[in-house]
Amino acid sequence: MLLIPCPHCGDRPEIEFRNCGEAGIVRPTAADDAAWTAFLYLRSNPRGLHAERWRHVHGCGRFFTLHRHTVSDRFESAP
Amino acid sequence: MAETIIETLPPGTRLALRAAPEPAARLSGAFGVVLPPPLLTAAHGGKRAALRLGPDDILLLAEEGAAASLLQALAAVPGAGPVSLTDISHGQIALRITGPQAGELLNEGCPLDLDPATFPPGACTRTLFGKAGIVLWRTGAAVFHVEVARSFAPYLRALLDEAAADLA
Numbered sequence: 591m592l593l594i595p596c597p598h599c600g601d602r603p604e605i606e607f608r609n610c611g612e613a614g615i616v617r618p619t620a621a622d623d624a625a626w627t628a629f630l631y632l633r634s635n636p637r638g639l640h641a642e643r644w645r646h647v648h649g650c651g652r653f654f655t656l657h658r659h660t661v662s663d664r665f666e667s668a669p
Numbered sequence: 670m671a672e673t674i675i676e677t678l679p680p681g682t683r684l685a686l687r688a689a690p691e692p693a694a695r696l697s698g699a700f701g702v703v704l705p706p707p708l709l710t711a712a713h714g715g716k717r718a719a720l721r722l723g724p725d726d727i728l729l730l731a732e733e734g735a736a737a738s739l740l741q742a743l744a745a746v747p748g749a750g751p752v753s754l755t756d757i758s759h760g761q762i763a764l765r766i767t768g769p770q771a772g773e774l775l776n777e778g779c780p781l782d783l784d785p786a787t788f789p790p791g792a793c794t795r796t797l798f799g800k801a802g803i804v805l806w807r808t809g810a811a812v813f814h815v816e817v818a819r820s821f822a823p824y825l826r827a828l829l830d831e832a833a834a835d836l837a
């Protein structure tokens with residue numbers, strides 16, 4: 591089982607969390623098809639460090655951002 | 670090894686308080702416990718307790734039948750806002766687990782490290798037991814208070830009884 595470092599609760603078991611997808615996806619302000627396609631459907635899916643949102647749903651309830659290496663599953667500090 | 674005792678506690682008052690530390694602090698006098706306690710710890714005095722489950726998420730426990738008067742008293746505190754206060758007394762029930770193996774019993778369904786060094790008396794948190802979300806509060810070295818949604822209580826109790834049989 592992964593131990594996920596919650597900024598409020600410390601290292602906690604992964605089943606207490608929900609993964610909320612890639613972090614830093616900015617909602618477009620203009621009605622532009624290409625921008626909305628990118629916002630809704632396009633993700634980086636990297637082989638390497640991935641910035642992602644997590645929610646400690648069965649804990650403090652807070653959302654936060656972590657950087658996880660998609661090969662090793664290790665959480666690392668921001669690049 | 671002494672037996673592990675699982676008891677259903679009598680009904681009580683539960684209020685869900687959502688408040689930043691400063692507005693929460695102003696409610697201390699009206700509730701009778703210093704608010705907010707440090708993150709993931711409980712403060713208690715008399716029949717009342719406050720469990721800080723998240724940065725602005727506090728569960729208030731009080732004697733049975735106190736919900737209406739408490740809501741009134743807390744709402745009357747001058748300059749208390751912005752806070753959210755909800756009566757959830759009947760939404761969940763409480764169990765008490767007592768015995769030197771109480772932590773081991775809980776670890777049958779809860780993956781938290783319940784060693785007294787990392788989860789000492791006074792510590793509390795939301796977590797999971799099996800598939801049920803629970804609030805876990807260590808009230809003594811060998812005593813745990815568990816809050817669970819009423820609808821999940823039979824499930825939790827059955828799993829705990831089974832785990833107790835395994836330990837015995």
Ligand SMILES: [Zn+2]
Pocket residue numbers: 596597598599600646649650651652
């Ligand atoms: Zn947390």
